[in-house]
Amino acid sequence: MSQQVKNAHNLYIHAIQDGRVAEAQAQSVGDTYIQHSTGVPDGKEGFAAFFADFFERHPERQIKIVRTIEDGNLVFVHVHQYLNGGEAQWVTTDTFRADENGRIVEHWDVIDYYRTPENDQLDQIFGDFEIKDLDKKAENKKLVRRFLTEIFQNGELEQWSDYVADDLIQHNHDIGQGSAAYKNYVAEYSVTFDFVFQLLGQGNYVVSYGQTQIDGVAYAQYDIFRLENGKIVEHWDVIDYYRTPENDQLDQIFGDFEIKDLDKKAENKKLVRRFLTEIFQNGELEQWSDYVADDLIQHNHDIGQGSAAYKNYVAEYSVTFDFVFQLLGQGNYVVSYGQTQIDGVAYAQYDIFRLENGKIVEHWDNKEVMPKVEDLTNRGKF
Numbered sequence: 001m002s003q004q005v006k007n008a009h010n011l012y013i014h015a016i017q018d019g020r021v022a023e024a025q026a027q028s029v030g031d032t033y034i035q036h037s038t039g040v041p042d043g044k045e046g047f048a049a050f051f052a053d054f055f056e057r058h059p060e061r062q063i064k065i066v067r068t069i070e071d072g073n074l075v076f077v078h079v080h081q082y083l084n085g086g087e088a089q090w091v092t093t094d095t096f097r098a099d100e101n102g103r104i105v106e107h108w109d110v111i112d113y114y115r116t117p118e119n120d121q122l123d124q125i126f127g128d129f130e131i132k133d134l135d136k137k138a139e140n141k142k143l144v145r146r147f148l149t150e151i152f153q154n155g156e157l158e159q160w161s162d163y164v165a166d167d168l169i170q171h172n173h174d175i176g177q178g179s180a181a182y183k184n185y186v187a188e189y190s191v192t193f194d195f196v197f198q199l200l201g202q203g204n205y206v207v208s209y210g211q212t213q214i215d216g217v218a219y220a221q222y223d224i225f226r227l228e229n230g231k232i233v234e235h236w237d238v239i240d241y242y243r244t245p246e247n248d249q250l251d252q253i254f255g256d257f258e259i260k261d262l263d264k265k266a267e268n269k270k271l272v273r274r275f276l277t278e279i280f281q282n283g284e285l286e287q288w289s290d291y292v293a294d295d296l297i298q299h300n301h302d303i304g305q306g307s308a309a310y311k312n313y314v315a316e317y318s319v320t321f322d323f324v325f326q327l328l329g330q331g332n333y334v335v336s337y338g339q340t341q342i343d344g345v346a347y348a349q350y351d352i353f354r355l356e357n358g359k360i361v362e363h364w365d366n367k368e369v370m371p372k373v374e375d376l377t378n379r380g381k382f
Helices: 003-017 021-028 043-057 134-153 157-162 179-188 262-281 285-290 307-316
Strands: 029-035 061-071 074-083 088-098 104-113 164-170 192-202 205-214 217-228 231-241 292-298 320-330 333-342 345-356 359-369
Touching: 003 021, 003 043, 003 061, 003 074, 003 088, 003 104, 021 029, 021 043, 029 043, 061 192, 061 205, 074 192, 088 205, 088 231, 104 217, 104 231, 134 157, 134 192, 134 205, 134 217, 134 231, 134 262, 157 164, 157 179, 164 179, 192 320, 262 285, 262 320, 262 333, 262 345, 262 359, 285 292, 285 307, 292 307
Parallel strands: 029 104, 164 231, 292 359
Antiparallel strands: 061 074, 074 088, 088 104, 192 205, 205 217, 217 231, 320 333, 333 345, 345 359
């Protein structure tokens, strides 16, 4: 077990279950602790204050960490909380970010009620868990990323069977067993992803965290996928109403432009979303010409004119997207906002794409180096 996994577990078991908050924080938390959990203030002091009240309300606490998935400096845990002899039961999904010493410095979560299975329902959280196929991590993350992009963002439901096994095992009690039931649920309730904020993988498991729309209502949602032989074979999720973060200081800057082709908004957004997914996240540079016109007009002064110059820049500086946080479109323009890596440096970046005849024909961008965690005075760029 790595140090960052030990520290993530320590916060749950020693701090929350056993009530030894100060000791657990001293052992496991970095100098800065950024908190994204609704109702919990930032910092170690905010954590301690929140759980002091929690301990009074829930003096009896049994916590079981059912699943742990580790990817880079992120640790995901899938947890069952049994409080006050079963008076309250919760399923929680958490992501912890660790610093270079494995100490926890940032936290996100989504919490839902635990529901006892009825009839033939499977348990929401409990079940077998074995990480294997460690060599397939990248392949499985690519597949899930495409699944979320094509099905839940581009609405290409006809591709469903490319991603999901017919005999899918389903742990969401609102959805029946099997691929068809999952697909029908997505169609009936118009389930979409506004954005995928995190995608973690370890072997045969991939976890996504993002904002979804279900029947027109926004939710914060974790999904856990188990894969075999290039298909999703098992699915869990935890969903909670999305609450807008406080002190959100995001800004959007648009230049002057002429908007036309209003009927092509959806088509152009799909193309740009695929471009960002396949080129900048999946690294499929051989697909470049499918998206970018040869005579691309380029407004980034570090890149020459034309498609080849843009492609060479991306390859030379290992430009990738960690995530796309927003994707906006109107007619022949599409704007993306996300976190990029350029030559190993993280940036918050806007890209503006103008499209004609199914290709990107003009490009502007604006980026800023991501601030260090210790320099943040709010929740940051996203």
